[in-house]
Amino acid sequence: MATDHFDDPNIPDEERLFRRINLAHMVDGGGGESAVSSAAFRAPELSVNLESVMRTAGRGPEDSLKDNPNDLLTSIAAGVCRRNLQIVCPDPIPKEPAHGYVFGNKSKRIQRALRDAARWVVPDAAPSWEEIRLRKAQLGITGRELGED
């Protein structure tokens, strides 16, 4: 975990920051759609992977899921984070050289703003709630039984 947080100007606003989404944070969005809970973007120190570092290492975005293959993957632009009063900084760790942080207090409004600005990477479009529900059931992390709304 980073101890000093600074906004790194070498990270351009358009840089994509990859954030994994655990299926526990996928919820019923209504109308057959799934939604990412704002809780997925709540942590003051929000871990992300920096696309530029991954690309330099020859890694594609999906490699962010290498240790968490059941997760989904979204991206958010560094500039969006900054406009929501967040600091974007690298924080390479042995396990993940592309690791970085989106650091800052995240009010509910900011959590939602980050969530709404996030774009799907894996899968490349929002999955249906049915897909999510089935996957959750397979993994045993759903509270809703199949066929139950």
Added chain:
Amino acid sequence: MATYTHALPWTNSLFQPKWGSGGSEAIAFTDPDVARVSVTARPEARRPAAYTLETPFPAWLKPTIQAFIDLLQLPQNWDGYGAVQVREQLAQQALMVLVEVMENDAPSPSVVPLSDGGVQIEWHRRGLNIEIEFPADEAPGYCYYEDDGDLESEGRVSRNYERIQAYIATLK
């Protein structure tokens, strides 16, 4: 009467659900993996009573309890980002608030973990959204917002649940 499966040692909790009044029947929450929790409805008693449930119990209750049970089974670092395990006390607090605010025909909420050990319950229906969070080290809070951005409201969860109840009522 249906028998629920229940894994939480919440036998010291006091619930006075909105749907309860008058005589009631006992419901036992059982699970092969945990000790049986027998619950006898005692509307007149202040303690002990884990659940005072009466028929017809609300449709949202079973999936919601199961969702809390599932959250409590998440391991340390369940998100791979260092999240801590969900605290039973916070799950219990969230369930107690739900019992207070939910009508029989209220839609089931989604229940999600917070990385600090808290929980969040939320609904998203027809462009209307409610989130109630129970963080580990902050007071519970709620927010209501509409997809079209016309209305947005945030506040702390207090013993006066009227506003939250009103928002949930809009979801039906």
